[in-house]
Amino acid sequence: MRVYNTLTKKIEDFIPFEEGKVRMYTCGPTVYDYAHIGNLRTYIFEDILEKSLKYIGYEVYRVMNITDVGHLTSDGDTGEDKMAKGALRAGKTVKETAEYYTEAFFKDCEKLNIKKPAVVSPASEHIDTYIKMITKLLDEGFAYESNGNIYFDISKAKDYYRLSGKNPEDLLVGARDSVEEDLSKKNPADFALWFTTSKFQNQEMKWDSPWGVGYPGWHIECSGISGKYLGEYLDIHCGGVDNIFPHHTNEIAQSEAYFGHKWCNYWMHGEYLNDATGKMSKSKGEFLTVSLLEEKGYDPLAYRYYCLGSHYRNPLTFTWEGLDGAANAYKKLKTRIKNLDRTPDLNENKTDAYQVRFKEAIKNDLNTSTMMTLVYDVLKDEELSDFSKLYLMDSFDKVLGLNLIEEEAEVDEELEKEILAKIEERNQAKKDKDYAKADEIRNSLLEKGIKLIDSREGTTYELI
Numbered sequence: 201m202r203v204y205n206t207l208t209k210k211i212e213d214f215i216p217f218e219e220g221k222v223r224m225y226t227c228g229p230t231v232y233d234y235a236h237i238g239n240l241r242t243y244i245f246e247d248i249l250e251k252s253l254k255y256i257g258y259e260v261y262r263v264m265n266i267t268d269v270g271h272l273t274s275d276g277d278t279g280e281d282k283m284a285k286g287a288l289r290a291g292k293t294v295k296e297t298a299e300y301y302t303e304a305f306f307k308d309c310e311k312l313n314i315k316k317p318a319v320v321s322p323a324s325e326h327i328d329t330y331i332k333m334i335t336k337l338l339d340e341g342f343a344y345e346s347n348g349n350i351y352f353d354i355s356k357a358k359d360y361y362r363l364s365g366k367n368p369e370d371l372l373v374g375a376r377d378s379v380e381e382d383l384s385k386k387n388p389a390d391f392a393l394w395f396t397t398s399k400f401q402n403q404e405m406k407w408d409s410p411w412g413v414g415y416p417g418w419h420i421e422c423s424g425i426s427g428k429y430l431g432e433y434l435d436i437h438c439g440g441v442d443n444i445f446p447h448h449t450n451e452i453a454q455s456e457a458y459f460g461h462k463w464c465n466y467w468m469h470g471e472y473l474n475d476a477t478g479k480m481s482k483s484k485g486e487f488l489t490v491s492l493l494e495e496k497g498y499d500p501l502a503y504r505y506y507c508l509g510s511h512y513r514n515p516l517t518f519t520w521e522g523l524d525g526a527a528n529a530y531k532k533l534k535t536r537i538k539n540l541d542r543t544p545d546l547n548e549n550k551t552d553a554y555q556v557r558f559k560e561a562i563k564n565d566l567n568t569s570t571m572m573t574l575v576y577d578v579l580k581d582e583e584l585s586d587f588s589k590l591y592l593m594d595s596f597d598k599v600l601g602l603n604l605i606e607e608e609a610e611v612d613e614e615l616e617k618e619i620l621a622k623i624e625e626r627n628q629a630k631k632d633k634d635y636a637k638a639d640e641i642r643n644s645l646l647e648k649g650i651k652l653i654d655s656r657e658g659t660t661y662e663l664i
């Protein structure tokens with residue numbers, strides 16, 4: 201497989217540390233609000249990546265955090281605490297807020313066929329891990345205490361700016377402009393590993409530490425959680441492009457200082473979903489959610505289809521016309537597949553060849569639009585039996601996750617018995633000329649989604 205690596209800024213062959221196995225870490229949501237469909241674009245990309253790796257034969261072990269502590273509005277050490285802000289808005293505690301939005305996030309993921317990673321863990325449950333890491337970083341001179349907080353000294357990191365390719369001079373100007381910046385730091389770009397109460401006196405979630413009661417910075421949580429579950433060597437780390445700096449840059453600095461060697465080989469980033477005003481973001485207040493799409497009558501999977509049409513490294517500007525186009529195409533595609541004849545007849549050579557082409561699209565830095573083109577090529581192929589087409593749709597859908605094959609609805613036996621008894625009762629009512637009762641039975645079944653069909657041969661039913 202070849203992937204674009206943000207670290208080297210090149211498309212490279214993917215070679216995991218351990219043959220056949222991939223250790224993958226993806227940054228989870230900050231649970232102070234609903235996820236918007238921009239966030240979910242990133243999670244769709246990561247889901248496609250995980251499923252693609254499995255499709256081409258890797259075993260994937262994927263870990264994700266839930267950010268429920270430490271993330272400030274600036275992504276750095278300035279601004280308000282996002283969780284405290286969300287809790288205040290919702291009139292709940294931080295813990296309740298985190299639980300509520302975590303559940304909402306996974307409901308959205310389920311609707312979009314985004315698989316839950318093998319490990320999902322809230323940042324607030326690993327305080328001992330961060331304390332252990334920070335203690336070692338202090339002992340080895342990578343970190344220092346200032347103004348009650350513990351900071352990472354970026355001058356000690358090996359090539360600190362290599363992931364972002366940023367210019368340190370530009371960043372210094374930005375940092376100097378920030379009035380809230382802690383001026384006692386050695387370098388304005390040094391970042392907090394641990395805040396004591398000096399930052400927010402009213403912080404709800406805080407813990408004892410060797411440096412006073414406080415809470416961890418946002419970046420240390422991902423280094424801590426990935427190290428805990430995935431060990432010292434990571435194959436792939438993902439997130440949206442906004443995570444490149446400072447979040448992932450800081451994760452590299454901390455983890456490599458802590459482990460004493462290179463930590464993660466491949467960094468993959470999904471580009472933004474934009475709206476008419478630029479990057480969709482929670483802080484703008486108004487944003488699109490999966491529930492909103494549903495309220496407007498869209499199938500959430502039409503949004504997944506929409507995302508698959510563009511490469512994960514290209515920005516995508518959301519428009520309602522674009523979503524309408526995707527929704528129509530998706531509906532047509534499903535109908536086309538539904539109408540295929542299910543009689544078994546597999547053209548093995550041809551299906552193998554298509555699967556090879558699908559794998560090639562995967563291996564070409566996750567080319568989802570080529571994958572989608574293949575779906576249509578298969579359906580158009582007159583030499584392929586319908587059964588072979590269904591076989592391929594089922595196979596491709598392991599990656600695409602578009603529910604291309606709907607199972608034929610199976611009637612459960614109990615329900616079937618109940619319906620037949622009702623039909624019998626209605627027949628009797630009709631014989632007794634009790635038409636009111638007959639109608640009532642028909643209507644009550646209809647309310648449950650069971651439509652009776654009368655014909656000369658008798659009464660049958662259909663689930664609607």
Ligand code: AMP
Pocket residue numbers: 227228229230231238239240241242267438439440441442443470471472473474479480481
């Ligand atoms: P957050 O909940 O803010 O921590 O973000 C969760 C994920 O969504 C991160 O990986 C971000 O990089 C990503 N993200 C944030 N905004 C967008 C956007 N407009 N488009 C795509 N991904 C985004």
Ligand code: ZN
Pocket residue numbers: 226227228422447
């Ligand atoms: Zn992270």
